[in-house]
Amino acid sequence: MSIIPAAVVGALSWTAAEYGLHRFAMHEKLGPEMASTEHLSHHADVTYFSPTWKKVLSAAGTSSIAFPVAWATVGRRDATAFTAGMITAYFGYEVAHRRIHTHAPRTAYGSRMRRDHLSHHFGAPRRNLGVTSSVWDRVFRTYDDPGVVTVPRRMAPVWLLDEQGEVRPELQQHYRVKGRADITTDDAARDRVDAFANRAPVADPEGETAPAGAGDHAAA
Secondary structure (H helix, E strand, C coil), X not given: CXXXXXXXXXXXXXXXXXXXXHHHHHHHCCCCCHHHHHHHHHHHCCCCCCCHHXXXXXXXXHHHHHHHHHHHHHCHHHHHHHHHHHHHHHHHHHHHXXXXXXXXXXCHHHHHHHHHHHHHHHCCCCCCCCCCCCHHHHHCCCCCCCCCXXXXXXXXXXXXXCCCCCECHHHCCCEEEECCCCCCHHHHHXXXXXXXXXXXXXXXXXXXXXXXXXXXXXXX
């Protein structure tokens, strides 16, 4: 194996690591390990992202496992390229994941990635575990077609809503919002309990109604 193919294989292998870590280290553990606690804290508050030093620590941990295994299999030079490809893909995943929550999609792939991931957050936290790829969800039968995703208004990404707090017209085919926009202390506490139990957040807590006309957009 030459350096370039080794790096490509390493990058592609990240999708499997992404799925496995997300499913088993983050959701099945339910804390108290750092990866699980950080990730479930993000589910409780989607504006929270782990600090950079924790991401670097995570990359170092992944490298400490991937590199020795690859070295024993293909030798030091190709193992270095393989690990570099995997870690590059990991940081690409971190950027892509953050942008799902902060930026509107610009491509069909970006649109699908956001629908799958927001369905994971707000519909079924143990489904659609792949972020950059749905391949492993399909292999292990944890993939659900997101359909029309219902998003709690208090957790809606900024790119999803217009100035009136409604789903933007061009996105109404795939999303609807429900509930209040403000977040109370009780909401935050409930969201954290639900996140650490692998439950989706309640879109309309305690039956509170949204403002008139809110959340009435269904699929076209």
